[in-house]
Amino acid sequence: TLNTIASLSEVDPDRTRELLTEFGRYLRSSFDLRNLDRKVPFAKEWSLVQSYLHIEQARFGDRIRVTCDVQVAAPFSLPPLTIQPLVENALRHGILTRFEGGHIHLLVLEEPGGVRVTVRDDGVGIPPDKLNAVLTGTYRSGIGLVNVHRRLLNAYGEGLTIRSDARTGTEVAFRIPETKEESA
Numbered sequence: 001t002l003n004t005i006a007s008l009s010e011v012d013p014d015r016t017r018e019l020l021t022e023f024g025r026y027l028r029s030s031f032d033l034r035n036l037d038r039k040v041p042f043a044k045e046w047s048l049v050q051s052y053l054h055i056e057q058a059r060f061g062d063r064i065r066v067t068c069d070v071q072v073a074a075p076f077s078l079p080p081l082t083i084q085p086l087v088e089n090a091l092r093h094g095i096l097t098r099f100e101g102g103h104i105h106l107l108v109l110e111e112p113g114g115v116r117v118t119v120r121d122d123g124v125g126i127p128p129d130k131l132n133a134v135l136t137g138t139y140r141s142g143i144g145l146v147n148v149h150r151r152l153l154n155a156y157g158e159g160l161t162i163r164s165d166a167r168t169g170t171e172v173a174f175r176i177p178e179t180k181e182e183s184a
Helices: 002-009 013-030 042-063 083-095 128-136 144-156
Strands: 064-071 102-111 114-121 161-165 169-177
Touching: 013 042, 042 064, 042 083, 042 102, 083 102, 083 114, 083 144, 083 169, 128 144, 128 161, 144 169
Parallel strands: 064 102
Antiparallel strands: 102 114, 114 169, 161 169
């Protein structure tokens, strides 16, 4: 990220300032002490996701295409750093492993009794023999998905669902049940 910003500084000072602002916003949000809270407002998590994507799109240009569809009327909370690691995983392990890049679709949808969050990519997919290992932490590719999965299990009793295919990419989703405070 810093290399991208530095390379732009000579040719596009306005874009450099914009990226530095986003990077600062991303770092403040990432290191915010409220991330130690059990839950944060969706708006805070969404802001982090948007800053992250803004920076990565500057780095990788047309290799990353993103669509966002947020269909929630009522505010809700979720464990901090829940969506951003899923987006980062889709980017790094899904679409950026392909030369041509790809598309990430983010869907946040209100449904009866809660909210469903889905991160879908058209990347390389996760091999079937590795799908279970990803959620148990026995696959050595990183800890992002397993950490999110465990925190969701701890908070709600259900974690991530993952569907993946080498031809169509990966879809990672989770559900945030409506709480009494949110429904009041």
